[in-house]
Amino acid sequence: MHVRTEKTDPPVTRLLDAPERLGVLHATVPDMAVPDRDFDGIAEIAAGLFDAQVALVTLIDRQWQWFKAAVGTDETRAPAEDAFCAHVAAAADSSLVVLDASTDPRFARHRQVKGPPFLRFYAGAPIMLDGQAVGTVCVLDDKPRADVSQSLIHQLRRLAALAASLFKVKDEARRRALKEAALSREEQRHAMALEAANIGSWLWDIRSGAIAGNSALKRMFGLSADSSVGARDIFGAIHVDDRGATFAKLRQAMxxxxxxxGMFRIGDTGRWLLGRGRVHDRDTKGNPLTFIGVTIDVTDQQASAQRTRLLLKELNHRVKNTLAMLQSLARQTLRQTSDPAEFMTAFAGRLQAISEAHGLLSDHEWGTIRLADLIAKQLLPHVSAYADQIELHKDEVSLGPDQAVGLGLVLHELATNAVKYGSLSVPKGKVVLTARNVVEDGDTVLHLTWSEVGGPPVLEPKRRGFGSILIERSLDKVLGSSVKVEYLPAGVTALIRLPL
Structure with missing residues (x-):
């Protein structure tokens, strides 16, 4: 749905050619040519508000106006210099309303005004990213309008602002996934859970060929720690005898x-690596966009066939659980936290909790670890004086891998809440933990009580956030376990039951 002009206005030409605008557009939305169903709702609301035949969410580059979402047309693009929307973007932070294009000297001679579909009405508001007009939310109709209320124009501008926010959120999520190796120290903490277990993690942007990987991955493939990595670098490092089978398995998985x-050797060193992963997301046509996975060095295990079989079975189980847990944590944290900075803090803290448990388990060859060690690892980052703020009464308790990872997340969430709202938010507050081994029907069960004392008065929250859900569900992998949180006025109390 576009309108041809006989000569592009100078302000429109300057807009289309502006390098700053094009730089922001291409950096923020590299997939502008691909329709995105996440924007369909904005177009549908705009069409309903104006009772218009056509509504669009558009992006405008030098040559094309791309339709990220459309109502009333099957077209996906139009020449940029021919579009009404280019006039909106050229005016930057200002909307455009054309009540009757046939009487407007700017548009009366346009082909699609003089001929089919005989466009008459147009209203559009600019999508602003970093101070640059990169597109519009607009509506079109073949019937002229006598007037449009300012309230409707205000709603259209709000929809454009919502579209801009959604573009920014999607761009930030993409950058976090694709630039993990180049991110700052704070962002790199997202990969600490896998680093602690010496597992290489990677995210492959299939269209560009770029691979974001952690330092463990680069070491395994003999690549420089500060180098950018592409798919050719990774496949080129694989032993020539294993390369074809590895690539075939990847294609089949997609x-x-x-x-x-799959398992393969590195050509230069002969070391054996185990890789696991799957497609992370696809476009609207089902084509894979990114592939996420992990890689483990299993050279030493290959030296002993029996040890290799046992260890690979355990590692496969752990890697699969870790990958599923990380994906679930990312999705649920992003659902609950719209602010990128809050997302980074919450997600990094949860990854750190997993990392601490993995580190202890790795030190003990994925056998068992002491409960006291796990508690210290999880709570030390949240207190300034551990001996004064954490009081522990316990029996000797050993935890297996599933128990340690799940309980570690529970302790992290309880400590985070205590720092924000509970006893650890004040200098004299503390947490009392009591751990007892209890025999029930011939089986040993851990009864762990978390009690906050000396903190501010507690009120039960009106809404259960993801942290509360995570506390209740982190031990789902351990049959018979349970966590009950009570919001007593004197302080939060958690009762944890964990079969050993």
Whole structure:
């Protein structure tokens, strides 16, 4: 749905050619040519508000106006210099309303005003990113209008602002995934859970070929720690005898939407690596966009066939659980936290909790670890004086991997809440933990009580956030376990039951 002009206005030409605007557009929305169903709702609301035949969410580059979402047309693009929307973007932070294009000297001679579809009405508001007009939210109709209320124009501008916010959120999520290796120290903490277990993590942007990987991955493939990595670098490092089979397994996993699982050697060193992963997201046509996975050095395990079989079975289980947990944590944290900075803080803290548990388990060859060590690892970052603020009464308790990871997340969430709202938010507050081994029907069960004392008065929250859900569900992998949180006026109390 576009309108041809006989000669592009100078302000429109300057807009289309502006390098600053094009730089912001291409940096923020590199996939502008791909329609995105996340914007369909904005177009549908705009069409309903104006009772218009056509509504669009558009992006405008030098040559094309791309339709990220459209109502009333099957077209996906139009020449940029021919579009009404280019006039809106050229005016920057200002909307454009054309009540009757046939009587407007700017548009009366346009082909689609003089001929089919005989466009008459247009209203559009600019989508602003970093101070640059990169597109519009607009509506079009073949019937002229006598007037449009300012309240409707205000709603259209709000929809454009919502579209801009959504573009920014999607761009920030993409950058976090694709530039993990180049991010700051704070952002790199997201990969600490895998680093602690010496597992290489990677995210492959299939269209560009770029691979964001952590330092463990680069070490395994013999690549420089500060180098950018592409798919050719990774496949080129694989032993020539294993390269074809590895690539075939990846292609099959993408096609069947199944998990990739393969073992191969590095050509220069002969070391054996185990890779696992799957397609992370797809476009609207089902084509894979990114592939996420992990890689483990299993050279030493290969030296002993029996040890390799046992260890690979355990590692496969752990890697699969870790990957699923990380994806679930990312999705749920992002759902609950719209602010990128808050997301980074919440997600990094949860990854740190997993990392601490993995570190202890790794030190003990994924056997068992002491409860006291896990408690210290999880609570030390949240207190300034551990001996004064954490009081522990316990029996000797050993935890297996699933128990340690799940309980570690529970302790992290309880400590985070205590720092924000509970006893650890004040200097004289503390947490009392009591851990007892209890025999029930011949089986040993851990009864762990978390009690906050000396803090501010407690009120039960009106809404259960993701942290509360995570506390209740982190031990789901341990059959028979349970967590009950009570918001007593004197302080939060958590009762944890964990079969050993």
């Amino acid at each position: 096609k069947a939407d199944d998990e990739y699982d």
